[in-house]
Amino acid sequence: MQQRYKSTRGGTAQDDYSFEDALFSGYAPDGGLFVPVSLPSINREKDQYSLWSNMTFPELAYDVLRKFISPTEIDDANLKSICDKSFPLDAFDEECYIPIKDVGSSLHIAELFHGPTFCFKDFGMRPVINLLSYFAELRSRPITLLVSTTGDTGPAAVHAVNDASNPLLTILVHYPHGQISDFQRKQLTTLQSNYVKVASFEGGGDDMDWPIKETLLSSKSGGKDSGVGAAEGGRLFCGINSYNIGRPLVQMTLFIWIYLRMAEKLGLSPGDENSLIDMVLPTGAMGNLTGAYMAKQMGVPIGKLYCGVNINDITHRVIDRGEFHQQKIEKTLSEALNVEVPYNFERILFYLTGGNESLVKGWMETMDKTQQLTLNELWLKRLQQDFQSASITDDEMCNALRETYESSFEHYLCDPHTAVAVAAAKKLGVFVSMKVVAEEGHI
Numbered sequence: 001m002q003q004r005y006k007s008t009r010g011g012t013a014q015d016d017y018s019f020e021d022a023l024f025s026g027y028a029p030d031g032g033l034f035v036p037v038s039l040p041s042i043n044r045e046k047d048q049y050s051l052w053s054n055m056t057f058p059e060l061a062y063d064v065l066r067k068f069i070s071p072t073e074i075d076d077a078n079l080k081s082i083c084d085k086s087f088p089l090d091a092f093d094e095e096c097y098i099p100i101k102d103v104g105s106s107l108h109i110a111e112l113f114h115g116p117t118f119c120f121k122d123f124g125m126r127p128v129i130n131l132l133s134y135f136a137e138l139r140s141r142p143i144t145l146l147v148s149t150t151g152d153t154g155p156a157a158v159h160a161v162n163d164a165s166n167p168l169l170t171i172l173v174h175y176p177h178g179q180i181s182d183f184q185r186k187q188l189t190t191l192q193s194n195y196v197k198v199a200s201f202e203g204g205g206d207d208m209d210w211p212i213k214e215t216l217l218s219s220k221s222g223g224k225d226s227g228v229g230a231a232e233g234g235r236l237f238c239g240i241n242s243y244n245i246g247r248p249l250v251q252m253t254l255f256i257w258i259y260l261r262m263a264e265k266l267g268l269s270p271g272d273e274n275s276l277i278d279m280v281l282p283t284g285a286m287g288n289l290t291g292a293y294m295a296k297q298m299g300v301p302i303g304k305l306y307c308g309v310n311i312n313d314i315t316h317r318v319i320d321r322g323e324f325h326q327q328k329i330e331k332t333l334s335e336a337l338n339v340e341v342p343y344n345f346e347r348i349l350f351y352l353t354g355g356n357e358s359l360v361k362g363w364m365e366t367m368d369k370t371q372q373l374t375l376n377e378l379w380l381k382r383l384q385q386d387f388q389s390a391s392i393t394d395d396e397m398c399n400a401l402r403e404t405y406e407s408s409f410e411h412y413l414c415d416p417h418t419a420v421a422v423a424a425a426k427k428l429g430v431f432v433s434m435k436v437v438a439e440e441g442h443i
């Protein structure tokens, strides 16, 4: 099986890009995002769910990634070793990796914070960095990774780079001064590592996204056959926020794992298309949301995807009324969600339209030029079939945190980001009749 990659905007010849090319390019050369040329359809594969149900987390990650990386690029033994190295038991403080807690009112919380930096980003970042490290070594090519963070991507990335300890792999992280939690700032700035540099900038959460995108597109940062593979030496830049296809691909594993554990808990037959499990996600750049949506597109019985955002709520405004209109970032108590450029919406639109590249290209070029895109009634309805959202103020978040603590079996204490998702679930009324999974994991 050969898996190739193309741009959401159609500016790449259909299947021009290998996984390695796409991973190192970050953005596609036409400014779009990379997607696999085809998504495997899980439900056609006999016994897939029973095989998956019996796998450990690293085995599942391997099996999912195997569907997206051709064996001619990374053979089985090397891909297995990358997954084992990314998820060793001693780096995660729970043997089951993602415990699911029942906190009452038919709400279950999938805890994604048991990794080295206590945040769900460990799951996405560690394999991506180990994949990059593998290719850098294969090609003897130095790479500098670029990251902009509102608090959680950065620490997971620097710790993963430090653990990889590959002299060819260094990282430069940018964070908005005074706008990430103190704990996460310390995680970023106190790591003594030859591989890591950290800088703060004045501005809002995602103000560095454009400069990084321009740097990546204008420098020789990967690309078809000019990437880490073929070029004649020199340093490459590679962006590893979730516009990089490696991130949603790896993060897709989380939702398959959570789906399987929830199906088990609820006594559903795994893979049963008539018993969908709804999920609620605190949502920033939509990387995790895209992972979940791609798993759903592949046939995993995930029901509706509910998004909880704070008052930086472009995601809510587009899902609620079709207005993908960028605004200035406001400070909140759930800093990691302070995002007004959720770049992965482009991938969501791509899948929503059944892969209509010219439509996506037109929409995203309007967005790039004017920072405003308005979906018409038809597309809004289609979007609302799969997604619903709520915008949550700091007060509503604090109330949800307090109420969950007071009403749950063991005084369950959420972090502010999970509390945004819990408040969204309440606001949207999804507790009463549905099974809900929210996630947790920022400090």
Ligand SMILES: N[C@@H](CCOP(=O)(O)O)C(=O)O
Pocket (backbone or CB within 6 Å): 148, 149, 150, 151, 152, 153, 154, 240, 241, 242, 243, 284, 285, 287, 288, 336, 337, 339
């Ligand atoms: N909270 C995030 C926002 C961007 O995340 P990413 O998933 O695109 O890396 C952060 O830490 O920056």
